[in-house]
Amino acid sequence: MPVNRLNELFARKNGPLLSIYFTAGYPEIDSTLKIAEALEKAGADFLEIGFPYSDPLADGPVIQQSSQKALENGMTVELLFEQLKDLRKRLTIPVLLMGYFNPVLQYGVEKFCKSCADAGVEGVIVPDLPMYEYEGMYKDCFSNNGVTNIFLITPQTSDERIRKIDQLSKGFIYLLSSSSTTGKNLALNDEAEHYFSRIREMNLNNPTMIGFGISDRESFRKAAEYTRGAIVGSAFVRILGEDNYLEKIDGFIRNLKSND
Amino acid sequence: MNNYQVNENGYYGDFGGAYIPEMLYPNIEYLRQHYLNIMHEPAFQAEFQQLLRDYVGRPSPLFLAERLSEKYGTTVYLKREDLNHTGAHKINNTVGQILLAERLGKKRIIAETGAGQHGVATATVCALKGIECVVYMGEVDIERQAPNVARMKMMGATVIPATSGSKTLKDATNEAMRDWINNPLDTHYIIGSVVGPHPYPDMVARFQSVISEETRKQLQEKTGSETPDYVLACVGGGSNAMGMFYHFLDDEQVKLIAIEAAGKGVDSGESAATTLLGKEGVLHGSRSILMQTPDGQVVEPYSISAGLDYPGIGPQHAHLFKVKRAEYVSITDEEAMQAGLLCARLEGIIPAIESAHALAYLEKMNFTGKETVVVCLSGRGDKDLATYMKFFDL
Numbered sequence: 001m002p003v004n005r006l007n008e009l010f011a012r013k014n015g016p017l018l019s020i021y022f023t024a025g026y027p028e029i030d031s032t033l034k035i036a037e038a039l040e041k042a043g044a045d046f047l048e049i050g051f052p053y054s055d056p057l058a059d060g061p062v063i064q065q066s067s068q069k070a071l072e073n074g075m076t077v078e079l080l081f082e083q084l085k086d087l088r089k090r091l092t093i094p095v096l097l098m099g100y101f102n103p104v105l106q107y108g109v110e111k112f113c114k115s116c117a118d119a120g121v122e123g124v125i126v127p128d129l130p131m132y133e134y135e136g137m138y139k140d141c142f143s144n145n146g147v148t149n150i151f152l153i154t155p156q157t158s159d160e161r162i163r164k165i166d167q168l169s170k171g172f173i174y175l176l177s178s179s180s181t182t183g184k185n186l187a188l189n190d191e192a193e194h195y196f197s198r199i200r201e202m203n204l205n206n207p208t209m210i211g212f213g214i215s216d217r218e219s220f221r222k223a224a225e226y227t228r229g230a231i232v233g234s235a236f237v238r239i240l241g242e243d244n245y246l247e248k249i250d251g252f253i254r255n256l257k258s259n260d
Numbered sequence: 261m262n263n264y265q266v267n268e269n270g271y272y273g274d275f276g277g278a279y280i281p282e283m284l285y286p287n288i289e290y291l292r293q294h295y296l297n298i299m300h301e302p303a304f305q306a307e308f309q310q311l312l313r314d315y316v317g318r319p320s321p322l323f324l325a326e327r328l329s330e331k332y333g334t335t336v337y338l339k340r341e342d343l344n345h346t347g348a349h350k351i352n353n354t355v356g357q358i359l360l361a362e363r364l365g366k367k368r369i370i371a372e373t374g375a376g377q378h379g380v381a382t383a384t385v386c387a388l389k390g391i392e393c394v395v396y397m398g399e400v401d402i403e404r405q406a407p408n409v410a411r412m413k414m415m416g417a418t419v420i421p422a423t424s425g426s427k428t429l430k431d432a433t434n435e436a437m438r439d440w441i442n443n444p445l446d447t448h449y450i451i452g453s454v455v456g457p458h459p460y461p462d463m464v465a466r467f468q469s470v471i472s473e474e475t476r477k478q479l480q481e482k483t484g485s486e487t488p489d490y491v492l493a494c495v496g497g498g499s500n501a502m503g504m505f506y507h508f509l510d511d512e513q514v515k516l517i518a519i520e521a522a523g524k525g526v527d528s529g530e531s532a533a534t535t536l537l538g539k540e541g542v543l544h545g546s547r548s549i550l551m552q553t554p555d556g557q558v559v560e561p562y563s564i565s566a567g568l569d570y571p572g573i574g575p576q577h578a579h580l581f582k583v584k585r586a587e588y589v590s591i592t593d594e595e596a597m598q599a600g601l602l603c604a605r606l607e608g609i610i611p612a613i614e615s616a617h618a619l620a621y622l623e624k625m626n627f628t629g630k631e632t633v634v635v636c637l638s639g640r641g642d643k644d645l646a647t648y649m650k651f652f653d654l
């Protein structure tokens with residue numbers, strides 16, 4: 001079984017962790033690894049690389065548009081794994097793949113897990129693959145290949161279900177700050193803080209990260225008060241739509257992580 | 261006996277389930293735990309039946325179409341869903357779901373619509389109950405179905421254009437689901453067909469099953485037998501067909517025929533014949549048969565009728581197809597339009613172009629003269645007049 005860089009990262013590193021989401025094949029078909037390298041260099045702690053889907057129903061406009069453009073550019077799951085062949089020659093930080101279930105199903109779930117393992121991808125996040133289906137049909141594919149499946153929870157997820165998810169998880173649990181699609185700004189209200197505290201007090205086996213709606217230094221810092229860190233998606237993908245985006249990555253990450 | 265209904269895990273054979281992101285799980289789970297109890301409450305049933313009768317105008321007639329019968333050399337009955345309030349079968353489901361939403365304590369309704377029939381049927385029941393209504397409709401469909409947009413607005417609904425993706429029904433459905441993700445507490449999503457995550461396919465089929473329940477009684481009165489030889493219905497997502505098949509599923513001798521839209525021909529690249537062109541996949545929360553690329557991207561379907569222009573079918577249909585309980589066939593734009601004109605000329609009934617697909621299949625069948633055939637006339641053609649006039653240069 002491959003060394004799980006993800007578990008190792010959570011165990012080793014002190015201080016808030018920053019994960020960045022971006023869509024493979026956006027803005028150019030071959031930009032995937034270039035962006036990944038720039039992110040590692042700039043100090044991102046791990047990455048979530050999105051494989052695009054025609055109907056991304058948990059995503060807001062920014063990630064929808066990046067997915068559509070990536071598909072127009074010709075990105076497929078097959079091509080992504082082709083691009084990731086050199087992943088471990090070029091990158092040391094953990095990498096997860098994130099996307100919707102249908103492209104995985106068509107590629108073949110077993111083959112998908114194996115391709116992840118071959119490429120050195122630590123895990124996947126598939127928001128529309130629910131726990132019941134995962135447990136009943138696919139858990140073994142994942143664990144046999146040493147690939148971890150990351151679950152989401154929201155403020156409406158019951159404690160009982162969170163415990164179940166905690167049992168099934170290896171890596172971390174992805175906390176949504178509120179029930180929302182991607183790209184909304186985190187509301188730093190009492191309700192959200194109450195929710196984060198509630199989760200913290202549950203003393204879960206897995207660490208947690210907050211995602212969806214983390215867009216700037218302030219929201220990142222707030223998230224890190226309650227959890228191991230946060231995931232930034234739409235705010236980063238927006239940068240990729242600008243000219244000279246590769247040159248802007250360093251500043252974007254440093255700004256997020258800076259303490260003043 | 262074969263089981264064609266959903267099991268306790270939400271599956272019909274290999275199909276169904278609830279492939280939804282965690283954000284929707286609490287809503288779907290709550291619905292799953294309560295829908296049957298609510299539907300079986302005497303007070304619910306009383307109100308539902310009363311509205312179906314006094315507001316929708318049920319039972320809808322079963323009409324012996326004598327001149328069509330003569331033309332095809334057999335006995336053809338039309339189940340007149342076109343005579344329902346708002347002009348299609350869609351209202352059977354929206355009446356049921358609005359009563360359910362009230363009992364779930366929801367204050368806001370969202371819906372998706374393609375042709376606008378389901379949007380109109382939703383706006384209608386929301387006006388009736390004084391509940392806020394938001395309908396998502398593809399930008400392209402808003403243009404081609406302008407009268408229905410006006411009807412929704414007149415009844416106080418907000419119509420929001422879906423501008424993502426291909427800007428038609430599947431994108432409107434995505435937008436409705438996104439709305440629900442962002443408004444999980446106060447909002448109920450009234451899905452318009454037997455699609456979506458469990459329990460929607462089962463719930464919508466139950467609300468539409470009144471079609472076949474009535475048909476059995478009416479056939480008994482008219483023919484002395486509750487069961488016909490053939491039952492025909494068109495399939496977009498499959499709700500009128502599921503309602504029309506429902507109470508005949510266990511009568512294995514009744515041949516069930518589901519008619520899909522072939523568009524410009526199944527090999528033309530412009531088609532919506534899902535069972536022929538699709539493969540197993542997951543869209544909008546359920547595992548079913550889906551038109552898609554080899555890479556799993558959903559393909560945009562095409563049909564002259566906006567109501568059949570959907571890349572999937574409900575999971576129960578996928579199951580009936582797989583176990584061969586129903587036969588799935590397809591009809592082109594041209595064939596459907598000709599059948600619509602024929603029905604107008606022979607029976608004085610202008611059918612919705614969707615329903616005309618079902619009628620068109622009569623042309624392809626061989627009859628001995630002794631059969632009883634029931635065709636679900638799912639809707640009226642008023643919304644399609646512009647398309648008919650343009651097609652036939654009337």
Ligand SMILES: Cc1ncc(COP(=O)(O)O)c(C=O)c1O
Pocket residue numbers: 348349374375376377378452453454494495496497498499500501566567568612614615638639640
């Ligand atoms: C008259 C009519 N028939 C059929 C359909 C297709 O839907 P379903 O397959 O769910 O019955 C529609 C959808 O808009 C419709 O308006």
